[in-house]
Amino acid sequence: MRSDPADYQLVAPASLRAVVSLLAEEPGAWLPIAGGTDVMVQYAAGKLSARKLVSIWNLPELRRIEVLSDEIRIGAACTYTDLREHEVVKLEFPLLASAAGWTGGIANQNRGTLGGNIVNASPAADSLPALLAYEAELILVSVRGERRLPYLDFHTGYKKTKLAADELVQAVCLPRRFLGYFSYTRKVGARNAQAISKACIAALGRMSGGVVQEARIALGSVAPVPLRLAETERAVKGKSVDPSILAVARKTAAAEIRPIDDIRSTVRYRSSVAGNLVAEFLEKLSISGAKA
Amino acid sequence: MTDSVENRSPVELSFTVNGERKTMRVYPMERLLDTLRHHLGLTGAKEGCGEGECGSCSVLMNGALVNSCLIPVLQARDANIVTIEGLAAGTQLSALQEAFLDFGGAQCGICTPGMILAASHLLDRKPEPTIEDIREGLSGNLCRCTGYIQIFEAVAEAARRRATT
Numbered sequence A: 001m002r003s004d005p006a007d008y009q010l011v012a013p014a015s016l017r018a019v020v021s022l023l024a025e026e027p028g029a030w031l032p033i034a035g036g037t038d039v040m041v042q043y044a045a046g047k048l049s050a051r052k053l054v055s056i057w058n059l060p061e062l063r064r065i066e067v068l069s070d071e072i073r074i075g076a077a078c079t080y081t082d083l084r085e086h087e088v089v090k091l092e093f094p095l096l097a098s099a100a101g102w103t104g105g106i107a108n109q110n111r112g113t114l115g116g117n118i119v120n121a122s123p124a125a126d127s128l129p130a131l132l133a134y135e136a137e138l139i140l141v142s143v144r145g146e147r148r149l150p151y152l153d154f155h156t157g158y159k160k161t162k163l164a165a166d167e168l169v170q171a172v173c174l175p176r177r178f179l180g181y182f183s184y185t186r187k188v189g190a191r192n193a194q195a196i197s198k199a200c201i202a203a204l205g206r207m208s209g210g211v212v213q214e215a216r217i218a219l220g221s222v223a224p225v226p227l228r229l230a231e232t233e234r235a236v237k238g239k240s241v242d243p244s245i246l247a248v249a250r251k252t253a254a255a256e257i258r259p260i261d262d263i264r265s266t267v268r269y270r271s272s273v274a275g276n277l278v279a280e281f282l283e284k285l286s287i288s289g290a291k292a
Numbered sequence B: 001m002t003d004s005v006e007n008r009s010p011v012e013l014s015f016t017v018n019g020e021r022k023t024m025r026v027y028p029m030e031r032l033l034d035t036l037r038h039h040l041g042l043t044g045a046k047e048g049c050g051e052g053e054c055g056s057c058s059v060l061m062n063g064a065l066v067n068s069c070l071i072p073v074l075q076a077r078d079a080n081i082v083t084i085e086g087l088a089a090g091t092q093l094s095a096l097q098e099a100f101l102d103f104g105g106a107q108c109g110i111c112t113p114g115m116i117l118a119a120s121h122l123l124d125r126k127p128e129p130t131i132e133d134i135r136e137g138l139s140g141n142l143c144r145c146t147g148y149i150q151i152f153e154a155v156a157e158a159a160r161r162r163a164t165t
Helices: A015-023 A040-045 A082-087 A087-090 A096-103 A114-120 A126-131 A230-236 A241-257 A267-291 B032-039 B097-104 B112-125 B130-138 B148-165
Strands: A009-011 A030-031 A050-057 A063-065 A072-073 A139-143 A145-150 A156-157 A168-177 A182-188 A200-206 A210-220 B011-015 B020-026 B058-061 B065-066 B081-082
Touching: A015 A030, A015 A050, A015 A168, A030 A040, A030 B097, A072 A087, A082 A087, A082 A096, A087 A096, A096 A126, A096 A182, A096 A200, A114 A126, A114 A168, A126 A182, A126 A200, A126 A210, A182 A267, A200 A267, A210 A230, A210 A267, A230 A241, A230 B130, A241 A267, A241 B020, B020 B032, B032 B058, B058 B112, B065 B112, B097 B112, B097 B148, B112 B130, B130 B148
Parallel strands: A009 A050, A030 A050, B011 B081
Antiparallel strands: A063 A072, A072 A168, A139 A145, A139 A168, A182 A200, A200 A210, B011 B020, B058 B065, B058 B081
């Protein structure tokens, strides 16, 4: 059943302060809407339970990328196009720039936002494994002030997050210390654009003296939340990449993920692809080390 | 600036569409697509899927390609909108429209307005696109008739014609 616009309220305050004041007046009553690529889909399907919406599209405080000496701060309402086209993001955070380029088609990249991807909290979101690999931190804002927390801790379960009812994600902070890392990302889906992934990976690594000095591996669509493979990372650290360590990595990764059967894929396929993605990353990392 | 008079009642807002300023009273959550089609009689943008997958409702908003089915009209306040009706100058078709005709880039026509706007958005950014650029630029627009090849050829030809004129 299609929704009737007469049943909904939508306001567009001119400042971030006004938005958080509104959220504080009636916590949980107002649903923020930025580019609408999730919210309007639910609305059109008659499945949007919120009746009061507050637009945060184009709020200047949320639509900028600040480049500081030790980190970049990406405003939560920056679009995928903003990310793809930003020089520092492209150079220093290629995993994020690549994921932004896979997300939907061009029209959705022009409207979909990084903050929306985070708050919508789909385990299949393309950009979220990159945030895990880069050790992102979030700045959350409310009338009570700002707080900062590691992105790793933000998702607490399937579509559940630590965002309080009166809070908004203001910015995503990425530390500028991954420039020299080898990076690898791949999405496995039915089609490149407009297809949600069956499994995807974002990974960073460094080799030294023929061994893995550091590996940072994150996967999407293989658990209720975007997942960092901490055990697999530990298992390969200090090791040279050979068939036995690849077998260990596959096995450890298989134990860390919790894939499901759904309309896009199966447990068996996802488990197999997850192992392949981790192994492919390690093989390419090893080759990059040999060249360096 | 929370405006309580906006509560579940129509609001007056304006935007520019195809160069003309329009002012109307609409519910703020009305989809831009519906405003264009029902209030303004611009039926070039089509509703295909209604969920941002098919691109048949594509328009340009402040120069950016967007799916008008996913935009609450309040967010289009004061924007500059271009629809397929705005591409031709009178009876003079744009280079893209001519190329689509010449190369059989349209069959049933439902996807065509969106395809042409997506192609226009692409050529504005990449005047000499590769076939991969064309595929990516149109990847959010689905066609169930042509198999895409004629469409890609039409866009490539339009780029060549633009370059030589």
